[in-house]
Amino acid sequence: MNAIATALLIPFLGTVLGSSFVFFMKRDMPVLFQKTLLGFASGVMVAASVWSLLLPAMNMGGISAVTIGLLSGFAFLLLIDHITPHLHPNGELEGPQSRLSRTTMLALAVTIHNFPEGMAVGVAIAGAVNADFSTAGALALSLGIAIQNIPEGAIISMPLRSEGNSRWRAFSVGTLSGIVEPIGGALVLLLASTATATMPFLLPFAAGAMLYVVVEELIPEASQGEHSNISTIGFAIGFALMMVLDVVMG
Numbered sequence: 001m002n003a004i005a006t007a008l009l010i011p012f013l014g015t016v017l018g019s020s021f022v023f024f025m026k027r028d029m030p031v032l033f034q035k036t037l038l039g040f041a042s043g044v045m046v047a048a049s050v051w052s053l054l055l056p057a058m059n060m061g062g063i064s065a066v067t068i069g070l071l072s073g074f075a076f077l078l079l080i081d082h083i084t085p086h087l088h089p090n091g092e093l094e095g096p097q098s099r100l101s102r103t104t105m106l107a108l109a110v111t112i113h114n115f116p117e118g119m120a121v122g123v124a125i126a127g128a129v130n131a132d133f134s135t136a137g138a139l140a141l142s143l144g145i146a147i148q149n150i151p152e153g154a155i156i157s158m159p160l161r162s163e164g165n166s167r168w169r170a171f172s173v174g175t176l177s178g179i180v181e182p183i184g185g186a187l188v189l190l191l192a193s194t195a196t197a198t199m200p201f202l203l204p205f206a207a208g209a210m211l212y213v214v215v216e217e218l219i220p221e222a223s224q225g226e227h228s229n230i231s232t233i234g235f236a237i238g239f240a241l242m243m244v245l246d247v248v249m250g
Contacts, residue, residue, distance in 0.1 A: 074212045
């Protein structure tokens, strides 16, 4: 039970940490630090998608279910990006616009994108509980999402502060954007008793969702501009660490 609660809360804590930057940083997050985080998170999430989600799913069911689940995960995130504001880690916002302020739309975009990420963690935990696959993999996936959430939390809280809001208000709004992740994970776990038979689909679905985030958001941002080599090193370290964790502790 403690491990489940920890895995559910880790991504939210990443958002909290990023939002807390408003208390001790006057400007944007240093580029070098952001590139390192993006690369490391990408490596962890790619490795977790393979070792913790796709390979266990293949051992549990046929390749057809795994393929359909993987493509469905990609399609689900693609649909979300099409119908909602689309956030990049550097703060660039794409997608449908409205009369809401830019900062409000950033907060909305992060919140909406966090929900399926929380569901992915819930699927991984449900697999560890009901399908006897790597608990370490579920925790590592949760950690990768948490690292990705650090710059997202800062992207919300720091502009709010620059617009004249108090540090505590800016921190609170940034933090609340991540609360949907444990909620999404918990909703999946509530259905865990009936989820075992659908794990060969749900696990690759979560993998597809995570790989979409990596390919569409994390890697492009990590590769642009200066210090892209640092993000590549971060990717390698994150991938290797996740691989070792899953093999040794799985």
